[in-house]
Amino acid sequence: MQRMTSAEALLERLDLLSPGSWVATDADGTIWATDVAELAWQAMMAERGIRPPGQEALAAILTEVGQESRGDPHVDAQHLYDLYMQGEIGDGPILRAMALCFAGWAEDEARAFMAKVARQHVAPRIYETSAALYRGILAQEHRLLVVSGSPDFVVEESLRLLGLPEEVPVLGVKLAREGGVLQPEIVPPITWNAGKVEAIQPHLDGEPLAAAFGDSGGDLELLLAAELRILVNPRPTLTRAADADPEGPWITLAPERVASGEATHAPTSDLVLGDE
Numbered sequence: 001m002q003r004m005t006s007a008e009a010l011l012e013r014l015d016l017l018s019p020g021s022w023v024a025t026d027a028d029g030t031i032w033a034t035d036v037a038e039l040a041w042q043a044m045m046a047e048r049g050i051r052p053p054g055q056e057a058l059a060a061i062l063t064e065v066g067q068e069s070r071g072d073p074h075v076d077a078q079h080l081y082d083l084y085m086q087g088e089i090g091d092g093p094i095l096r097a098m099a100l101c102f103a104g105w106a107e108d109e110a111r112a113f114m115a116k117v118a119r120q121h122v123a124p125r126i127y128e129t130s131a132a133l134y135r136g137i138l139a140q141e142h143r144l145l146v147v148s149g150s151p152d153f154v155v156e157e158s159l160r161l162l163g164l165p166e167e168v169p170v171l172g173v174k175l176a177r178e179g180g181v182l183q184p185e186i187v188p189p190i191t192w193n194a195g196k197v198e199a200i201q202p203h204l205d206g207e208p209l210a211a212a213f214g215d216s217g218g219d220l221e222l223l224l225a226a227e228l229r230i231l232v233n234p235r236p237t238l239t240r241a242a243d244a245d246p247e248g249p250w251i252t253l254a255p256e257r258v259a260s261g262e263a264t265h266a267p268t269s270d271l272v273l274g275d276e
Contacts, residue, residue: 021210029215051104
């Protein structure tokens with residue numbers, strides 16, 4: 001499998017695609033070396049910002065996974081996180097929880113909250129390759145989609161740091177809106193595993209997906225749907241998938257640093273949360 005460390009080298013390969021080709025990218029672990037939903041969750045916990053609609057939604061998720069609510073939404077949120085980190089629940093419940101914790105917030109208020117989190121905590125963790133890479137993809141006249149398992153507005157506010165055009169579609173876990181307020185209801189599909197492929201179909205409108213970027217098992221189906229599959233500091237599940245298909249169209253992008261100057265590495269765990 002070909003390995004690259006620079007945006008320039010990868011852009012040379014992507015320049016071989018026909019202009020107007022569709023390129024889809026994950027966000028967490030792929031554009032930046034962090035999970036923006038987790039950062040928002042941590043900030044929410046620190047400010048004890050979960051409101052009654054979010055409290056009810058988290059309690060319902062606990063019931064689904066065979067647990068009981070403690071009556072305090074922040075205790076419930078921490079319990080769900082601990083269950084995930086201990087391997088007792090899968091990705092789905094925690095992804096939903098990290099979106100539903102914003103239920104009851106005005107969307108404008110939630111965006112302002114996330115914009116502050118992004119400036120403080122996402123900006124230093126953006127891969128040094130990302131801005132040049134994604135701007136370069138657009139300069140090559142390819143069409144870019146961002147599809148993430150984090151809440152849509154959380155990803156959108158974080159992407160502003162890259163200076164990408166607002167016209168780039170961002171598909172994430174989406175809460176229903178009513179009167180400008182985020183509701184305790186997720187609009188399907190959940191953008192994880194096959195849900196990522198489902199979410200991009202209306203945009204592709206029958207055209208092929210020329211290339212896809214991802215870092216975790218939740219991106220595998222998206223990658224398999226693409227003609228060119230680019231793994232960014234991949235987690236073990238993706239490394240195994242590529243190793244099992246040595247003749248497949250796989251490329252590894254291994255950014256060496258993030259914006260803060262800190263060196264990066266491929267994670268050793270398939271858990272998508274928790275810093276290593």
